[in-house]
Amino acid sequence: MNLKKARKRLHERCAISAVISNVILAGAVITVSFVVLFWAQYRSSAYNEQYSEAMNADIAKLKERLAFEYVFYDKANLTVYLLNCGTIDNVTVQTVYIYFSGNGTLVKVFSSPTLTYFNDTQIADQDLDRGEEGCFVLSPLSLETGVNYSVRVITGRGSTFEYTFIT
Amino acid sequence: MSTHSSLRKDLRKLIANTKGFSSVIGTTFMVLVMLVLATSIFLWTLSQNTEYFQSVKEKNQLEVDRLNEKLSAENVNYTASDDVVSVEVDLKNEGPLSVHLTTLWVLDTTIRKYGFNDTLNINLQPGEKLSIKGTEAIKVVIENADNTHVFSSWFITTRGNAVPLGKERGIIVAQLAQGIGSLALDFYNFKYFNYESATKLKNYPSGNIGFTVPASTYVAFGCLLTNLDPEKRTIVFDSHSLLWVIVPTSDVPHSTWWYIVNVAQDGSINATYSPISLAYGETKMIIFASASDLGSSSFSRQKTPAAGLSAPVFLLLHGDIGSTAYGQNLPFVALYFA
Numbered sequence: 021m022n023l024k025k026a027r028k029r030l031h032e033r034c035a036i037s038a039v040i041s042n043v044i045l046a047g048a049v050i051t052v053s054f055v056v057l058f059w060a061q062y063r064s065s066a067y068n069e070q071y072s073e074a075m076n077a078d079i080a081k082l083k084e085r086l087a088f089e090y091v092f093y094d095k096a097n098l099t100v101y102l103l104n105c106g107t108i109d110n111v112t113v114q115t116v117y118i119y120f121s122g123n124g125t126l127v128k129v130f131s132s133p134t135l136t137y138f139n140d141t142q143i144a145d146q147d148l149d150r151g152e153e154g155c156f157v158l159s160p161l162s163l164e165t166g167v168n169y170s171v172r173v174i175t176g177r178g179s180t181f182e183y184t185f186i187t
Numbered sequence: 188m189s190t191h192s193s194l195r196k197d198l199r200k201l202i203a204n205t206k207g208f209s210s211v212i213g214t215t216f217m218v219l220v221m222l223v224l225a226t227s228i229f230l231w232t233l234s235q236n237t238e239y240f241q242s243v244k245e246k247n248q249l250e251v252d253r254l255n256e257k258l259s260a261e262n263v264n265y266t267a268s269d270d271v272v273s274v275e276v277d278l279k280n281e282g283p284l285s286v287h288l289t290t291l292w293v294l295d296t297t298i299r300k301y302g303f304n305d306t307l308n309i310n311l312q313p314g315e316k317l318s319i320k321g322t323e324a325i326k327v328v329i330e331n332a333d334n335t336h337v338f339s340s341w342f343i344t345t346r347g348n349a350v351p352l353g354k355e356r357g358i359i360v361a362q363l364a365q366g367i368g369s370l371a372l373d374f375y376n377f378k379y380f381n382y383e384s385a386t387k388l389k390n391y392p393s394g395n396i397g398f399t400v401p402a403s404t405y406v407a408f409g410c411l412l413t414n415l416d417p418e419k420r421t422i423v424f425d426s427h428s429l430l431w432v433i434v435p436t437s438d439v440p441h442s443t444w445w446y447i448v449n450v451a452q453d454g455s456i457n458a459t460y461s462p463i464s465l466a467y468g469e470t471k472m473i474i475f476a477s478a479s480d481l482g483s484s485s486f487s488r489q490k491t492p493a494a495g496l497s498a499p500v501f502l503l504l505h506g507d508i509g510s511t512a513y514g515q516n517l518p519f520v521a522l523y524f525a
Contacts (some may be wrong), residue, residue, distance in 0.1 A: 045209040053216035060224050068231055075235045079242040085249070090292050094302060101303075105291070105347030107249065138305055151345060153290065153305060163214030 081177045083108035087154065088183035091171055098158040100171055100183075101138065104148035112147045112176035116158060121170040121184045130158050147176075163187045255344045257282030258311065260342065260352040264468045266324070266419050267294070267332040272302065273324035274340060275468070276352055278477035280311035287311075288350075290343040293327040297336035302329040307342075321466075332375075334419035334467075368515035369422060370504060373411035373470070377520050380407045383454065384490065391454030392472060402494035402524035407456075407476030408445055410502060412465060420509030426460045426482030427505040430475035432491075432498045432522065445475035445489050458486050462506065496524045 022121065085106030092099045104111050113135060118127040133156035135143040148154050163169060165187050172182045193277040214511050257280070264275040283479050288309040290449060292300045300468040304327045311317060332338075342350040378394035382405050388394075394409050407425050409428050456474075460481035465471055478489040491500065502517035 029270055042208055046212055049209045049214065053213060053220065056217070057220045057223075060220060064228055065223050067226070071232065072235060078237055082242045082246045085347060087343065087349075089290060089343050089349070090301065090303075094299070094412040103343060103347055104252075105375060107245065138303065151289075 023038065029097050061076055069099070077177065080108055081142050084111055084175055084179040086111065086148070086173060086175070086179075086181045088171075088181070091183055091185040093161075093163055093169075093185070093187045096160045096162060098163070099155055100158070101153070101155040102149055102173070103153045107150065110145070110147045110176075111149075111151040113156060113173055114176045115174040116156075117172040117174070118158065118161065118163075119170055119172070121168040127163070127169065128158075128161055133158060135140070194508055201246070212228055214441045226269040227458065230483060240277055241333075245252045249346070252284055253348060255282050255284055256344060256346055258286050258288075258342070258344070258348075258350045260350055263340070263352045264332075265338045265340075266467060267329070267334050267336065270328055270330050272329050272332050273329045274327065274352070275320045275324045276318075278309070278311060278317040278319065280313055280315050283313050285310060285312050287345040288342045289345055291325050291327060291340060292343070293329060293338055293340040294346035295329050295332050295336050297333075298331055299329065300329050302327040303333075334376050335417070350465060353445045368517070369414060369420075369463075369508060369513075371413045371415050372502065372515060372517050372519065373413070374519060376411045377471075380410035380454075380476075381405075382407075385488065386458075386486065386519075388450065388454035388456065388474075388476070391450065398521060399523050399525050400491055402491055402496070404491050405488040406491055407474055407488075409472045409474050409501075411470055411472050412504075413470040414465040414467050416467055416508060420508060421464050421466045422508045422513060423464045424473065424504060424506040425462055426480050427477075427503075428473075429503050431501040431503055432500045434492050434496050436496055441492065443489060443492055444478075446480050448474050448481060448486065450474045450476075456486060472493070492524050494525055498522050498524065 083106050085104070087103045087105045089101040089103050090099075091101070100116070102113075113133055114131070116130040116133055118130075119125055120127065132146075135146050135148065135156050136155045137143060138153055138155060143154055166185055168186055170184045172180060172184055174180055216430075232348055246381070259277075259279045259281055260276050262275075262277045265410075266273045266275070267313045271279060272295070273289060275494060288307050289312075290303055290305040291307060292301065292303045292395065304325055307325065309317065327340075342352070344350065376396060377398065378390060378396050379400050380388040383389040388407055392409070410430070416422065426447060430445045432443045434441040434443070447460065447463070449460055449463065451457065456476055458481075463471065463473060475509045476486075476488065478487045479485070499518065500520040500522055502515075504513075504515045506513055
């Protein structure tokens with residue numbers, strides 16, 4: 021009796037097509053959902069990475085601090101003595117601007133000056149670690165005597181440090 | 188009853204109806220995806236922001252610490268010799284934080300040359316005082332630096348502060364001039380000492396400050412002398428230096444003198460004399476006690492004149508200043524013997 025019923029059901033084409041269509045539909049939805057999930061995760065991790073990089077760069081920038089120990093101008097050479105008094109290593113000097121401190125007129129720009137220790141030995145890694153002192157010489161530079169100038173140091177991480185001196 | 192059975196019928200029909208099943212799954216998935224992503228991004232961003240604000244807080248704390256650093260550097264003295272400038276200074280940490288000094292910069296403003304000493308490792312606790320003098324003076328190499336030049340200097344701390352050193356002790360013309368000499372006498376600390384025994388001073392080094400001295404008594408005199416030589420040389424007193432008292436109130440003036448002596452911490456007078464040196468800016472109490480020059484004779488005490496006499500006092504100082512001979516007469520003190 022049961023066998024008969026089963027055989028009858030197998031021959032009912034309408035019902036089978038409904039089940040198959042439902043399974044296919046559900047499968048497609050699940051597949052598409054997973055694709056969407058993975059794509060969204062990929063996009064969000066890319067955003068996370070970008071945000072993280074920006075945030076870490078900002079944090080590193082915050083930790084940077086350079087102190088000007090002395091700035092000395094003599095015979096077309098400007099020597100700038102620095103101390104890394106921040107809380108992060110590897111502070112590099114990217115660009116140095118010299119300008120009149122009165123009206124802000126730019127005098128000269130120097131890129132990536134050579135960092136040396138105070139004893140004139142070149143710093144091998146060209147950066148200042150925490151507590152490290154170093155200096156660089158900007159030359160040639162023609163400055164008027166008895167005038168206020170400012171030296172602005174831009175680090176590799178983008179921090180800005182400024183010092184005013186009289187020639 | 189019929190309503191209830193019709194509701195049951197409708198529910199059974201609804202469950203049996205598979206249309207829209209995939210939409211339900213899809214919606215559920217989408218909601219889950221959105222929830223998972225939103226939550227993870229929110230939490231992660233929160234942690235990043237916390238990290239950033241922590242850094243801002245640390246940076247602010249460092250700035251506050253840097254601003255709270257308060258160090259005073261007074262009584263500065265520069266001595267130049269053989270291209271080396273020795274800097275003597277009294278330091279006091281007046282701030283609430285400990286201060287670490289790394290570098291001393293010295294600028295010779297006369298010849299516009301500078302030097303530094305970056306080997307310092309001076310740590311000062313809050314309220315701590317430190318006197319850097321004599322052999323502990325900080326040495327900085329500056330070519331052609333001279334004692335007559337004008338210097339300025341500053342310390343660099345590990346927090347990046349620059350601490351300027353106070354101005355060099357100024358020399359007032361009234362204290363010192365070409366017409367007076369390189370030695371200054373502290374007029375208000377002119378002392379005399381009684382004897383405890385034949386060769387030991389009583390109440391040394393406090394003594395008795397005043398200008399009325401017991402008459403006909405064995406006494407010694409103490410004078411506070413400061414070397415204010417404009418060229419900052421050291422002065423060395425030899426055994427011929429003496430304190431001379433003249434009694435003018437008679438037809439023939441009578442003199443009494445007390446030669447320079449060396450005195451131990453307990454007030455004992457040495458039988459022999461070894462030259463006393465006075466560095467630039469240094470103040471020492473020089474004792475005059477011997478009736479004869481200890482360079483050629485042995486020590487014996489000297490008595491003051493008779494009572495009721497007034498007398499001027501002259502300090503006759505003899506020896507060397509730097510590498511040349513030196514002699515100076517310092518007047519100004521008057522005594523009354525009672």
